[in-house]
Amino acid sequence: xxxxxxxxxxxxxxxxxxxxxxxxxxxxxxxxxxxxxxxxxxxxxxxxxxxxxxxxxxxxxxxxxxxxxxxxxxxxxxxxxxxxxxxxxxxxxxxxxxxxxxxxxxxxxxxxxxxxxxxxxxxxxxxxxxxxxxxxxxxxxxxxxxxxxxxxxxxxxxxxxxxxxxxxxxxxxxxxxxxxxxxxxxxxxxxxxxxxxxxxxxxxxxxxxxxxxxxxxxxxxxxxxxxxxxxxxxxxxxxxxxxxxxxxxxxxxxxxxxxxxxxxxxxxxxxxxxxxxxxxxxxxxxxxxxxxxxxxxxxxxxxxxxxxxxxx
Numbered sequence: 001x002x003x004x005x006x007x008x009x010x011x012x013x014x015x016x017x018x019x020x021x022x023x024x025x026x027x028x029x030x031x032x033x034x035x036x037x038x039x040x041x042x043x044x045x046x047x048x049x050x051x052x053x054x055x056x057x058x059x060x061x062x063x064x065x066x067x068x069x070x071x072x073x074x075x076x077x078x079x080x081x082x083x084x085x086x087x088x089x090x091x092x093x094x095x096x097x098x099x100x101x102x103x104x105x106x107x108x109x110x111x112x113x114x115x116x117x118x119x120x121x122x123x124x125x126x127x128x129x130x131x132x133x134x135x136x137x138x139x140x141x142x143x144x145x146x147x148x149x150x151x152x153x154x155x156x157x158x159x160x161x162x163x164x165x166x167x168x169x170x171x172x173x174x175x176x177x178x179x180x181x182x183x184x185x186x187x188x189x190x191x192x193x194x195x196x197x198x199x200x201x202x203x204x205x206x207x208x209x210x211x212x213x214x215x216x217x218x219x220x221x222x223x224x225x226x227x228x229x230x231x232x233x234x235x236x237x238x239x240x241x242x243x244x245x246x247x248x249x250x251x252x253x254x255x256x257x258x259x260x261x262x263x264x265x266x267x268x269x270x271x272x273x274x275x276x277x278x279x280x281x282x283x284x285x286x287x288x289x290x291x292x293x294x295x296x297x298x299x300x301x302x303x304x305x306x307x308x309x310x311x312x
Contacts, residue, residue, distance in 0.1 A: 002022070002063065002064050002065045002066035002067070003021060003022060003064050003066075004019060004020065004021055004022070004027075004060065004064055004065050004066065005019075005020050005021075005022060005065065005066040005067055005068070005069065005306045005309050005310060006018065006019055006020070006051050006054075006065070006067075006068040006069070006305075006306065006309075007020060007068075007069050007071075007119075007301070007302035007303060007304070007305035007306030007307075007308075007309075008047055008051075008068060008069065008070040008071065008302065008305050009070075009071045009112060009115070009301030009302050009305060010034065010043060010047070010070060010071065010072040010073070010088065010112070011034060011073075011112075012034060012036070012073070012087040012088065013033070013034055014031045014032065014033060014034055015031065015032050015033075015034050015043070015046070015047055015050075016029065016030075016031050016298070016299075016301060016302050017029065017030055017031070017032070017047070017050060017051065017054075017302065018299070018302035018303070018305075018306060019054060019058075020302075020303075020306045022066055022310060024122055024123045024303070024306075024307070026299065026302070026303070028054075029299065029302060030050075030054075032046055032047070032050050034088070036087070036088055036089050037089075038089070039089040039090065039091070040085070040088040040089035040090050043088060043090075044095065044098050044099055044102060045102060047070070047099070048099060048102035048103050051068060051103065052103070062104065062105050065105055066106070066309060066310060067105055067106030067107060067108065067309035067310075068099065068103060068105065068106070068107050068108075068305075068309060069107070069108045069109070069110070069115070069304075069305035069306050069307070069308035069309035069310075070095055070099065070107065070108070070109045070110075070305055070308075071109070071110055071111065071112040071114070071115035071116070071301045071302075071304060071305045071308070072085055072088065072090075072095065072109065072111070072112055073085050073087060073088065073111070073112050074086070074088070074090065074111065074157070075111060075154075075156050075157030075158045076095065076109055076110050076111045076114075076153065076157040077153055077154075077155065077156060077157045078151075078153050079094070079096065080094055080095050080096025080097070080107070080108060080109035080110075081093065081094045081095070081096070081157075082094075082095050082109070082157070083156055083157060095107075095109040096108060096109050106309060106312075107309070108305075108308040108309045108311070108312070109308075110151055110153065110157075110304075110305070110308050111144070111153065111157050111160070112142070112301055113134065113136055113142030113143055113144045113160060114144040114145070114151045114152075114153060114157075114159070114160055114304075115144070115151070115300075115301055115304030115305045115307075115308055116134060116136065116142075116144055116260065116294075116296075116300035116301050116304050117132055117133070117134035117143075117144025117145065117146050117151070117160070117258070117300075117304065118144070118146060118151055118303075118304035118307050118308060118311075119296055119299070119300040119301065119302070119303030119304030119305075119306075119307060120132065120134055120258045120260065120294050120295065120296055120300055120303075120304070121146050121149070121307075122303055122304065122307045123296065123303050124258070124294060124295040124296040124300060124303065125256075125258045125260070125292045125293055125294045125295040125296075126146075126255075126256050126258050126292065129254075129255040129256045130146065130148055130149040130255075131146060131147055131148065131252070131253065131254045131255045131256075132144075132145075132146040132254050132255065132256055132257075132258060133145050133146075133160075133162075133245070133248055133249075133252055133254040133256075133257050133258070134146075134160075134257075134258045134260060134294065134300075135162055135241070135245070135257065135258070135259050135260070135261075136260045136261035136264075136294075137187060137188060137189065137259065137260070137261040137262070137263035137264055138188065138189060138261035138262050138263065139188060139189055139190060139262075140163055140176065140184050140188050140190075141162060141163030141183055141184040141187060141188045141191075141261075142160075142161075142162070142163060142261070143160040143161060143162030143163065143248075144160045145159055145160045145248075145252050145254075146254075147252065149311070150311060151308070152252070162183060162244065162245075162248060163182060163183050163184035163188070164177050164179065164182045164183070164184065165182065165183045165244050165247070165248075166179065166181050166182060166183075167181060167182070167183045167186070167240055167243070167244055168180075168181035168185075168186070168240075169181060171185065173185070183240060183241070183244050186236070186237065186240040186241075187237055187240050187241045187244075187263075188263070189215070189216040189261075189262055189263050190216075191237075192216040192219050192233065192237055192263065193214050193215060193216055193219070195233050195236050195237065196209055196214050196218075196219050196230070196233045197214060199229055199232060199233055199236075200214075200229070203229060205228065205229055207222065207227050207228075207229035207230065208222045208225065208227050208230070209222055209227065209229065209230055216262070216263050216266075217265070217266070219233055219234070220234070220263075220266035220269065220270065223266075223269060224266075224269055234269075234273045235273065237273060238272075238273030238274050238276055238277045239277045241273075241274050241277070242273070242274045242275065242276060242277025242278040242279075242280070242281065243277055243278075243280075243281045245257060245274065245278050245282075246277075246278050246280075246281035246282040246283070246286070247281075249278075249282055249283065249286035249289055250282075250283050250286060253285070253286055253289075254289055255289065255290065256289060256290040256291070256292055257274075257278075257289055257290070257291050257292070258292055258293070258294050259271060259274070259291065259292070259293055259294060260293070260294025260296075260297075260300065261294075264293050264294055267293065268293070270293075271291045271292075271293070274291060275291050278291070
């Protein structure tokens with residue numbers, strides 16, 4: 001068995017790369033630009049070149065490397081085939097096969113949110129558990145489901161797309177995916193701002209939020225300072241997300257939910273609102289699920305990608 005592995009997290013503007021030992025220690029990390037021009041065809045060759053250069057710098061032979069794991073946005077199945085990644089310009093092709101040709105070593109690939117979940121299970125907020133659901137609350141809402149220590153990608157890699165669960169029949173505004181009433185429209189950073197602005201417009205009470213341009217951070221800061229209007233927004237957020245995760249639990253039955261993404265920086269107060277409604281709606285057999293905050297931040301993707309190749 002090789003002593004090292006590489007984890008790669010392909011984002012819209014940068015590709016993050018990490019060199020790990022097989023125990024899960026991050027030895028070095030670095031970034032390269034994501035060149036999305038011309039259908040993103042330079043991305044994987046650039047990644048391969050960067051990895052081979054790092055191996056050369058460290059005098060590492062291929063026999064010392066267990067392989068390379070790659071996480072990327074878009075649906076990716078268990079065979080390493082991506083079914084389109086719009087912000088990279090990619091269509092449908094096998095990331096695994098292309099990278100194996102470029103590197104001449106084992107490669108595994110998965111959806112970025114799924115591999116982030118694997119990273120949090122391996123060395124982050126869910127360390128010690130092997131049935132985990134990660135929810136990332138950022139500009140959008142991503143998710144990853146881990147069952148018995150392995151990603152559940154689904155037949156076309158769309159398993160764990162929690163942000164696109166339908167939660168509101170009355171919604172008239174379309175989500176980025178084209179449907180209306182997706183969870184993402186209410187509990188993402190942009191969704192929280194939207195809930196707050198609607199509340200401010202409909203309710204004349206004084207609020208510290210009227211003194212800001214309103215970001216998700218502003219909302220949670222106002223919640224922490226006891227602002228009644230902000231606390232009502234938090235209740236609505238908790239109702240949507242807690243209820244949705246109660247539904248997820250009936251299918252995945254995780255030991256622990258890990259909440260990550262930029263919004264999770266609000267801390268424990270966020271979990272309190274989610275848990276309140278989760279426990280109200282969860283099936284009895286699922287109520288014991290724990291809630292924790294993600295710990296790896298932006299490194300979750302490289303950790304999870306590295307673990308992906310170790311899992312084989």
